[in-house]
Amino acid sequence: DVKVTQSSRYLVKRTGEKVFLECVQDMDHENMFWYRQDPGLGLRLIYFSYDVKMKEKGDIPEGYSVSREKKERFSLILESASTNQTSMYLCASSLGLFNEKLFFGSGTQLSVL
Amino acid sequence: EDQVTQSPEALRLQEGESSSLNCSYTVSGLRGLFWYRQDPGKGPEFLFTLYSAGEEKEKERLKATLTKKESFLHITAPKPEDSATYLCAVQGIMDTGRRALTFGSGTRLQVQP
Numbered sequence: 001d002v003k004v005t006q007s008s009r010y011l012v013k014r015t016g017e018k019v020f021l022e023c024v025q026d027m028d029h030e031n032m033f034w035y036r037q038d039p040g041l042g043l044r045l046i047y048f049s050y051d052v053k054m055k056e057k058g059d060i061p062e063g064y065s066v067s068r069e070k071k072e073r074f075s076l077i078l079e080s081a082s083t084n085q086t087s088m089y090l091c092a093s094s095l096g097l098f099n100e101k102l103f104f105g106s107g108t109q110l111s112v113l
Numbered sequence: 114e115d116q117v118t119q120s121p122e123a124l125r126l127q128e129g130e131s132s133s134l135n136c137s138y139t140v141s142g143l144r145g146l147f148w149y150r151q152d153p154g155k156g157p158e159f160l161f162t163l164y165s166a167g168e169e170k171e172k173e174r175l176k177a178t179l180t181k182k183e184s185f186l187h188i189t190a191p192k193p194e195d196s197a198t199y200l201c202a203v204q205g206i207m208d209t210g211r212r213a214l215t216f217g218s219g220t221r222l223q224v225q226p
Contacts, residue, residue, distance in 0.1 A: 004156070033213060035216075040122075040218055041218060042117070042200070042216040042217050042218035042219060043157075043200070043202075043216040044216075045213050045214075045215075048213055058213060090156050090157075092156070101159045101162070102147075102149075102157070102159065102214065103159075104156025104157050104158070105156050106154070106155050106156050107154075107155070107156050
């Protein structure tokens with residue numbers, strides 16, 4: 001069965017900390033995405049990557065960076081966490097240009113205090 | 114800019130009481146419209162893709178339809194296990210370079226026994 005695994009289900013961090021969210025997929029997918037999900041706002045795209053070492057900004061990239069050193073792994077980095085980054089973070093992957101189907105991880109609920 | 118609006122925000126049904134969820138969209142050339150289901154504490158799970166007005170897709174008690182401005186997710190004789198948040202997303206023709214979807218904020222469905 002296809003799988004997208006996010007390293008942590010819950011995280012609590014302090015303001016100003018550097019935070020790493022890890023995501024691994026086992027489907028050999030080209031495309032990987034980071035979304036955040038907030039009540040009433042839906043899923044908003046932070047960054048995506050369509051190849052190793054390639055990255056593109058999504059709709060809300062400010063305060064975030066990403067790394068994709070290997071095809072199966074896509075990391076989201078909060079350089080200096082702030083309280084407005086408290087959210088559910090969802091990683092997804094898909095195959096090909098017209099990604100017919102996104103496969104999502106179970107999410108990381110991040111709280112920044 | 115692509116936009117997706119879902120209504121209602123929340124819907125409570127009795128078991129067996131059929132209803133419809135609405136997804137209105139604005140996109141500069143529709144490449145595809147997607148429906149996902151999200152259970153509490155989990156990532157969204159793919160249900161359907163629709164490509165052109167008039168198209169319909171079915172899966173068990175769910176049927177998705179598409180017009181030029183909106184999509185409906187019809188739920189026939191729902192059961193408690195259909196309780197979830199249903200998300201609608203679009204990909205515009207101009208978005209294919211982005212390879213990313215624009216999501217609505219979802220409809221939270223609760224089916225009571």
